[in-house]
Amino acid sequence: MSLMRDIRDYRVEKGAIAIWWLGQNGFIFKSPEGTLAAVDLYLTDSCNGLHAGIDLSRRVPILLPPEELEVDVFTCTHNHQDHTDPETIRALRHKDTMQFAGPHPSCRVFGREGIESGRITPAWPDCEIEFRDLKIRGTFALPTDTSDLNHMGYVFQFGSGPKVYVTGDTDYSELLLGVTKHSPDLMITCINGGFNNMSHFEAAEIAGKIKPKAAIPCHYDMFPDNAADPSQFRASLALRAEGVRYQPLAHGEPFLFGP
Numbered sequence: 001m002s003l004m005r006d007i008r009d010y011r012v013e014k015g016a017i018a019i020w021w022l023g024q025n026g027f028i029f030k031s032p033e034g035t036l037a038a039v040d041l042y043l044t045d046s047c048n049g050l051h052a053g054i055d056l057s058r059r060v061p062i063l064l065p066p067e068e069l070e071v072d073v074f075t076c077t078h079n080h081q082d083h084t085d086p087e088t089i090r091a092l093r094h095k096d097t098m099q100f101a102g103p104h105p106s107c108r109v110f111g112r113e114g115i116e117s118g119r120i121t122p123a124w125p126d127c128e129i130e131f132r133d134l135k136i137r138g139t140f141a142l143p144t145d146t147s148d149l150n151h152m153g154y155v156f157q158f159g160s161g162p163k164v165y166v167t168g169d170t171d172y173s174e175l176l177l178g179v180t181k182h183s184p185d186l187m188i189t190c191i192n193g194g195f196n197n198m199s200h201f202e203a204a205e206i207a208g209k210i211k212p213k214a215a216i217p218c219h220y221d222m223f224p225d226n227a228a229d230p231s232q233f234r235a236s237l238a239l240r241a242e243g244v245r246y247q248p249l250a251h252g253e254p255f256l257f258g259p
């Protein structure tokens with residue numbers, strides 16, 4: 001059984017996008033044309049033991065070993081290890097056929113881990129990057145601490161298909177509403193509340209103003225000491241984001257989001 005093979009074999013109907021969640025803020029997106037894009041894949045246990053007194057051991061199994069990963073575009077939202085993981089990047093076997101994009105601190109990690117410079121594209125809030133049928137727009141994110149001040153989010157869109165907004169790690173800010181100019185159809189958002197990330201209630205507030213069709217919670221599942229209950233996000237959406245559907249994902253299962 002290989003999740004990478006399942007993803008490669010999965011057929012995406014026209015006008016739709018297929019999404020796989022691999023835990024934390026890690027997702028793979030697939031277009032009807034077969035283009036694969038990844039964001040913030042954390043495919044090791046490298047955060048385990050990173051901070052004394054904080055249990056950052058991995059709870060979600062590694063559903064896809066980095067050696068098997070084969071996507072067209074590998075993106076990161078910022079340079080924290082659960083988002084730009086040097087061990088994941090080091091172990092990639094197909095780094096010579098993939099493109100890499102992220103804010104500058106993530107680009108430095110790409111370079112250090114053996115990605116050739118011609119395959120690295122810097123990203124920033126409000127940038128636009130195109131790879132084949134994929135358009136990526138950078139969005140604002142408010143840094144959650146001073147260890148890396150280059151946080152950002154992304155809007156992913158294949159062709160004229162649905163626009164998927166990934167908040168990345170961010171504290172609550174009215175500036176997040178700048179993404180409304182892209183009219184995202186789907187929002188994938190942190191809800192954990194810990195370490196200055198948006199809580200389920202703050203994420204629902206933002207969703208209620210951006211008004212996507214549906215919102216997917218993430219970044220609450222990976223670490224014992226950074227966990228949250230996604231059902232609270234469901235309740236907060238009902239209170240603060242009328243008309244925005246709660247859409248939980250199961251790790252490693254395809255989710256097809258259509259027009």
Ligand SMILES: [Fe+2]
Pocket residue numbers: 080082083169219
């Ligand atoms: Fe994070």
